[in-house]
Amino acid sequence: MHVVLLPFGSAGDVFPFLWLGRQLKAQGHQVTLIVACVFEEIVRKAGLEVIPVGTQADFDRFIADPRVWKLYQGTKMVFELAAESTGPIHAVIESLVEKGRRPDLLMAACTVFGARLAREKYGIPLVTVHVQPAVMISAYEIPILLPGMQHLRKLPLWLRKKLVRMPNPADRFGGRAIHAACAAHGVPPPKSVWWDWGNSPDGVLVLFPSWFAQPQPDWPANTLQWDFPLEDIARERPLSDEVLQFLDAGDKPIVFTPGSANIQARRFFEVALAAITSLDRRAIFATRDLGQLPPNLPASVLAVEYAPFSTLIPHAAAFVHHGGIGTLSQGFAAGVPQLIMAMAHDQPDNAYRLEQTGAGLGLIPLTFTPRRVRSALHRLLTEPDFLEAARRCKALIQKRPCVSELMRWLETRKLL
CATH class of the missing domain: 3.40.50.2000 (Glycogen Phosphorylase B;)
Structure with a gap:
């Protein structure tokens, strides 16, 4: 038909x-x-x-x-x-x-x-x-x-x-x-x-x-x-050599993305940089508009315009994003703890549901501050319950x- x-x-x-x-x-x-x-x-x-x-x-x-x-x-x-x-x-x-x-x-x-x-x-x-x-x-x-x-x-x-x-x-x-x-x-x-x-x-x-x-x-x-469909065009756009080399060069990074269509994310990345600097963690910043990133990013941060999350997020320690359903589902599939900054549309509902699974935390733009993000990430990275819940979600997706x-x-x- x-x-x-x-x-x-x-x-x-x-x-x-x-x-x-x-x-x-x-x-x-x-x-x-x-x-x-x-x-x-x-x-x-x-x-x-x-x-x-x-x-x-x-x-x-x-x-x-x-x-x-x-x-x-x-x-x-x-x-x-x-x-x-x-x-x-x-x-x-x-x-x-x-x-x-x-x-x-x-x-x-x-x-x-x-x-x-x-x-x-x-x-x-x-x-x-x-x-x-x-x-x-x-x-x-x-x-x-x-x-x-x-x-x-x-x-x-x-x-x-x-x-x-x-x-x-x-x-x-x-x-x-x-x-x-x-x-x-x-x-x-x-x-x-x-x-x-x-x-x-x-x-x-x-x-x-x-x-x-x-x-x-x-x-x-x-x-x-x-x-969840879990489609992210990984067949057509595999991880670049640059990303693969960065992943091999140190500890698991924290991945940050504000959404594929978001070009209003300057503050999101400023907060992200402050949080990972205080935690002394590596990070990958993914955004379609690299011009909204803070200038002079340190070597511990890699900026990319796009990377398929189905192949990237399994290498991450945590996943911070806007709460879009496609992005959220890739985090579940990878079995990685997640932090959502919910802005509008379906994002607050998705953040609430994430918290109900126990696999992550949610913030809103007003509370998405360096101190709050650092605290949330510290919990996601050190409290085993979050990782265990994330792995349960991954097991469910595999069925x-x-x-x-x-x-x-x-x-x-x-x-x-």
Whole structure:
């Protein structure tokens, strides 16, 4: 069958779809990714067909806005951009249909509203793909989207059910543009963008395991829960000789990254340098923008623009990052204690879940200071409970389900 994959976001959001594309192609299916142009080369190197959308300038302008990493403001920006992309994304799918390449199945992130519009207009089956638990809004396990929200879980269930149904960002920030796109194509608009279009009636695939996020009674009935994809293009971009030589030259380093799309991380790295200097530890700083690093880094710190975490983190003593789900899962797979500086989006929820496993600690930007980071790292490196918990998570990840079961489930979606 012809499967069209539609991720939305940065590398941590795109790589799971790349993994899905690899698995589908291995089963003999035709796969097309409709993805932001900045990922075009990566997808082509993976041997998959790609239709790039947007421009490099658009992507750079979005990630250059400091609001994207702020609580509430970042969510607002994401839903506004997602809603504005509804028409253009739908146009790409419509073009495939008009060229005689009608997809048999669409698989899209919940924020790719153009895919849902195409489902409603053409009747193409759609599977919604969730890569992080925070978007599985549940009254039984309210996601931790803001500091302190964990206390809401102590409220009576009836009250939690009312809270999760309160006005949501998808409707508030994206509703108008989505309704306009529906009107342009003669499709009845959703009464609620989130509750009517957030999960496809044809199937919902969640790419995180039950030991990390237990299924809840109010999850969609047609949900299949799988495992972390753990895709990081290590096949196409192995560790460089520079990194390998650094790893061989001394003790295990602490790896720091603020996220693949974060170019607002100058303070993150300043704090990191101060912390590892006081601990007398080696470190690797990974960032797409080396210009945001402190000047004159010591020889004990290696700066890289990219390194695949699946092959790098097993050599690390600890892993400090922003809490993106893809990054977090690589830390679990490596069995390494982690420290998260959660900023926005799903990151606070991921940090909370990390702490629940016992395999790491979480901070917020306000508390991400040299003293706090040094103290947290000292605990991660010296208290055996953290390493033991991290190794338990690694053992759980190694018990991965057979991917053929996932492929069979996806093939049945075509028949709906």
